[in-house]
Amino acid sequence: MIGEQYARSIEELALKVFKAGQDYAAQRGIVIADTKFEFGLDESTDEIVLIDEVLTPDSSRMWPKNKYEPGREQESFDKEPLRKWLRAMGLEGKEGVSIPDDIALETSQRYKDVFTLLTGQSLNTALQA
Structure with missing residues (x-):
């Protein structure tokens, strides 16, 4: 569909952005469990671009770190x-x-x-x- 080159670029960018957001949030008492990103292709530059909302309570599962307990449903900011x-x-x-x-x-x-x-x-x- 998108080819190995684009898939690899998207994976690297997604992981980099997610890790940065996760680290930032953790320092502020928030666990980011997962998220969704949407990417597009700027055909004029052949560059993968991140589009739509990024790391919001609507696109990510965010939980208060001080109330996080593995194995149970988490309280969330959504x-x-x-x-x-x-x-x-x-x-x-x-x-x-x-x-x-x-x-x-x-x-x-x-x-x-x-x-x-x-x-x-x-x-x-x-x-x-």
């Missing part, structure tokens, strides 16, 4: 509270769903928490800068 609520209500995949305030707030807080851990400042502080 929209899992929303997913669980949608499944429980039989609304997964439906459009125009009204989400209860507590579910929206819990989900939002997870994103704010991981932002604060990764950047060392609150989202409100960052937005005022």
Whole structure:
């Protein structure tokens, strides 16, 4: 499909970016278990490029390091509270769903928490800068 040369380049780039992100997050109390990357080819330069979101709570499984316990489901910095609520209500995949305030707030807080851990400042502080 993409050829051995491109596959090798993509693998090397993916591992390098993942390791850098994993090390950065670990220093800030976050375990990055895995992630997904999307790559493209700049045909004008024949260069592999990293595209789309990179190392976000939506593209990666991120867990609080201080709560990590092997062999059990991990607490995560993502929209899992929303997913669980949608499944429980039989609304997964439906459009125009009204989400209860507590579910929206819990989900939002997870994103704010991981932002604060990764950047060392609150989202409100960052937005005022």
